[in-house]
Amino acid sequence: MTLIDQLPSDADPDALFEAFSTWVEERGISLYPAQEEALIEVVSGANVILSTPTGSGKSLVAAGAHFAALARDEVTFYTAPIKALVSEKFFELCKMFGTENVGMLTGDASVNADAPVICCTAEVLASIALRDGKDADIGQVVMDEFHFYAEPDRGWAWQIPLLELPQAQFILMSATLGDVSRFEDDLTRRTGRPTAVVRSATRPVPLSYEYRTTPLTETLTELLETQQAPVYIVHFTQAAAVERAQALMSINMCSRAEKDEIASLIGNFRFTTKFGRNLSRYVRHGIGVHHAGMLPKYRRLVEKLAQAGLLKVICGTDTLGVGVNVPIRTVLFTALTKYDGQRVRTLRAREFHQIAGRAGRAGFDTAGFVVAQAPEHVIENEKALAKAGDDPKKRRKVVRKKAPEGFVSWGQNTFEKLIASEPEPLTSRFRVTHAMLLSVIARPGNSFEGMRRLLEDNHEPRKNQLRHIRRAIAIYRSLLDGGVVERVAPEGTDGADGAAPIVRLTVDLQQDFALNQPLSTFALAAFELLDPESPSYALDMVSVVESTLDDPRQILAAQQNKARGEAVAAMKADGVEYEERMERLQDISYPKPLEELLFHAYGLYRKSHPWVGDHPLSPKSVIRDMYERAMTFTEFTSFYDLARTEGIVLRYLAGAYKALDHTVPDDLKSDDFQDIIAWLGEMVRQVDSSLLDEWEQLANPEEESAEEAQERADQVRPVTANARAFRVLVRNAMFRRVELAALDKVAELGEMDADSGWDEDAWAEAMDGYWEEYEELGTGPQARGPKLLRIEEDPEHGLWRVRQTFDDPNGDHDWGISAEVDLTASDEEGRAVVRVTEVGQL
Structure with a gap:
């Protein structure tokens, strides 16, 4: 009922x-x-x-x-x-x-x-x-x-x-x-x-507070001994949380029986990534990691183990407060300051209480505990003074360690002040956008009056209201100049009697205007500028859609760092002087395919659709980069050193998959484009299916409960079940080897194919034969096209036999890579498991 x-x-x-x-x-x-x-x-x-x-x-x-x-x-x-x-x-x-x-x-x-x-x-x-x-x-x-x-x-x-x-x-x-x-x-x-x-200041589970000057490991050991676990250790970067988990591996957290219970609950859970393999070690030791950069399935596993009372310590970030289901008894602050993107500052009372309030579980605990660690240099000084004992001479000789340069000080007084402080009053963050004006103008009635009331009767101080009014006037004029709105005389007047004019839209806004991807309509217009006959047409479509998506800052920063690192190495090899290298580096950024074409189109589109100015275009290449490099998710995150933020990478890929699938009309989806969508969707599912399964389940919520959906998400479907996507995975796995061979990276090839008996020396010997005949090895659209890949399916033996032909400069097409694809192993690992059998001439 x-x-x-x-x-x-x-x-x-x-x-x-x-x-x-x-x-x-x-x-x-x-x-x-x-x-x-x-x-x-x-x-x-x-x-x-x-x-x-x-x-x-x-x-x-x-x-x-x-x-x-x-x-x-x-x-x-x-x-x-x-x-x-x-x-x-x-x-x-x-x-x-x-x-x-x-x-x-x-x-x-x-x-x-x-x-x-x-x-x-x-x-x-x-x-x-x-x-x-x-x-x-x-x-x-x-x-x-x-x-x-x-x-x-x-x-x-x-x-x-x-x-x-x-x-x-x-x-x-x-x-x-x-x-x-x-x-x-x-x-x-x-x-x-x-x-x-x-x-009500009365908590169902009261909190007690303690400031500690003992080293963190000692503090933690005492908390474990006094039954104050689970302990959530609060860090202010994701890297610090992971480093702490590694450092705590030396402490014996669990008994043998508890470790067996953890292993039993983990069961056949698949740790598919580099971070996942580390997390597997941590949780089996009784230590969890929890932050926004993790894959959802890993966070869910940590929460599941915590709810079962099997994790004694969880190392996480200060983002714990919203919508996180991690039962904890003690919150342990490693610092009382944080970097907020601009400067290091003391925690605000609201931030402190939001995190501290997670301690103590109603229905489980009779008390919660909040502990703050003193700064490390203070702890070391206390330790040195304790060693000196009560002898005044010895204490005077103790050389006190100074705070690190740039350190923002905190101490016991800071802690006590935060405990006693009420959360700060909430500050208004009102803002004016094109979408706001368009929405108000689209309403029945007097839009001038509606907008005036919105601008003058909000929660902003008068100084800010005047700034918003000026912004609104500028936007209104741009809409008027662009012909998006027009002024008409009120009904029953000729407009000459001083009656306020009525403003109306000259375009129809869709019912869900400003709810969907704001630049999706621009993308539809930009598709018309592309050449359907171009071999890069499908990837150009991807670039158009990617330019309309929110920037994944961590990925773009990693791409830029990689590009600059490679550029510095090349310039050093060419003997470019330091000052010139630094100057040239300023022009090197992450890849931005179709940048010139897209910005020109955006400028023209904005004249007739000025509201898109609220949503700047941002050309980038994440999906395209991954596809052109023929990389798996793990290879991509490893190549760009994104293992700690792989959850952010996956969320971007999942969002891009939805946008590609829904933004592009079916009649524009070429076979190559369909291949890319199938590949991307299957890759996301194999890494962590929950982001797509939940999205697709929403259309039929009555079919299963959230718990059933979550349980199903942990049981990934066989990668070979999606035949189209699996063929793309196989094609990419083969082409990845072609790319590495073209770059003469035989060490990476040897590492990739060591299990097949093709080590670095075997690859080097095989490729020496190719380089004796040809000076180049193609890696363009022709090289990765379907004509140069032959697949023979042999389901009776659970194999596919494949031959990837090299795109040599003479067009002889007599060299290539032969391999077998193990279907059973592929399903177990969630990727195309390729075993090279031969590299050479037919």
């Missing part, structure tokens, strides 16, 4: 509260006083600002709010800052209210969009609020993790619904809101509803 079956016959507040609290009690849950207070206000129709500690049951209040909205026959929206949390809540609410009553909108996925309960990101709700305003069919908004209102790049999306949805009841929730009196008054004024602030 779902929660919706408990709906009373009318929306009387007492009946609603009674029905919901009965449902809660039947599940053996007792409401905390703050939950009761918040729910009473919610069912009475008031806005609620709920500021209670982590683990105090805010999700249950959200469920009660949705329950009340459904009883009132209102559409209710749940918003969260990240898609993963929105998706998690979607499946959770499907269980509560039934799949037919719950929908989801995340910008790149739409499920059951007409449902009465909608889960979405804040940006999606902001777009709807701008487009429809008070006419939007939204009766209630539940905003989870509302402290994201103060995020510099995304905070605008949390403010817009408050400004533009006066008809809605708002429930704003976070553990770290700070002073909210401004929101209390503002919501009441805008919505005409009373606004209740429900606060």
Whole structure:
């Protein structure tokens, strides 16, 4: 029986509260006083600002709010800052209210969009609020993790619904809101509803705090001995978290029986990457690693082992706070400062409480612990003083170690101040864009009045409002000059009597304008500039789509570093002087295919579609680079030294796959382009299928639960099942060998094919024969084309026999590589397992 079956016959507040609290009690849950207070206000129709500690049951209040909205026959929206949390809540609410009553909108996925309960990101709700305003069919908004209102790049999306949805009841929730009196008054004024602030400093699991001057290993050993594990060790870079896990391998974390239990729970889990193989060692020792750069399947494994109580220590980053399901008893800070992208600074009170609040598990722990380590130089000085004992002479002789250069100091006073401090007041992050003006102009009514109210009655100080007004005027003029909007005289006037003109759009905006990939319409126009007869047509299509995607900064930085490193080596070999080398390096960046063509097209397109100016074009080559180099995921991350951020690489690849599959019309998808899509999709699935499986499952959420989908995601389908994609994988594996041979990298070839008996010497001897006959070995489109690869399938013996012919300069095509593809081994490893049998002439 779902929660919706408990709906009373009318929306009387007492009946609603009674029905919901009965449902809660039947599940053996007792409401905390703050939950009761918040729910009473919610069912009475008031806005609620709920500021209670982590683990105090805010999700249950959200469920009660949705329950009340459904009883009132209102559409209710749940918003969260990240898609993963929105998706998690979607499946959770499907269980509560039934799949037919719950929908989801995340910008790149739409499920059951007409449902009465909608889960979405804040940006999606902001777009709807701008487009429809008070006419939007939204009766209630539940905003989870509302402290994201103060995020510099995304905070605008949390403010817009408050400004533009006066008809809605708002429930704003976070553990770290700070002073909210401004929101209390503002919501009441805008919505005409009373606004209740429900606060509680009482945690279901109380926290105790301790500042330590012992070395971290000693601190950790003591925490383990006093049953204060699991311990989450907080670092402020992903590299530091991984290095800590490696350093702690010397401590015996688990008993033999516990290690056996870990191995049993891991089972046949596939650790497919370089980082994965290291993680396998860590978790079998009782140490987890958890950060945003990991593959989702690895994070999920760490969470699964932690939930089973098998990990004593988890080394992670400060991004733990949002939507992460890692039960921990102790939070251990390695520092109280962080680099925020511009400078090293002390943690803000909100950041500290957000992380510290993860300690202590309701239902598991009776207490949580927060420990802060003193700076390393302070710990070493304390250790030296302790060694000197109480003798004043010896203590005076101790040479105290100084803080590192540039060190931002913190100490016990910093820790105590953070504990006592309330989270800082939330800062407005309003901004004006082309999409905002277009959405307001597209509404019925007086768009000038609507825009004036939005610009002058937001949460910004007056100085900022004036800046936003100037920006809005500049955008409006560009829309007017571009012919996207026009001014017309009000009905019944000739425009000469001083009546304010009406502005209207001259173009039709799609219903989901600004929700989908903003530059997808530009991509469609740019495809027409490409030559379908070009051998690079399919890859040029990929480059167009990649230029419209958000930049994966870590990948692009790695590509640039690699390009500059290779350039420096070449210039040194050519005898170029240092100063000139440094000057030339400034012009070397990551690869940007079709850069000139795309920017020219973008400039022309922007004149008639000025709103694309909000979304700058960014030519880049990640998919294309990987495909042209014929690299596997592991080879690519290793080549660019991206093992620590392989999760970011995979998310980019998965997003690009969705964009390529959906942005490009079917009639433009050539066979070569279809091959690329099939290859990319299968590669992503074999590395970690969860990113695509969840996306595809959203269309049919009733077929399986989130747990079933997650379990299926861990059981990867055989790589040979997708015949088209597997042929591309085989083709790439063979061509990768051609590329290395052309570069005379016989050492890498020998390492790749050592299991086949083709070591470095064997490859060198074979290729010497080729180089005696020919001066070059082609690696262009002709060389990798299907004409030079022959595949003979032999399913009876579980093999494919392949011959990759070399593209020699004379066109003789008599040299090549013969190999066998082991189908069973390929399915086990999730890649084309190729065993070279011969390199030479036919």
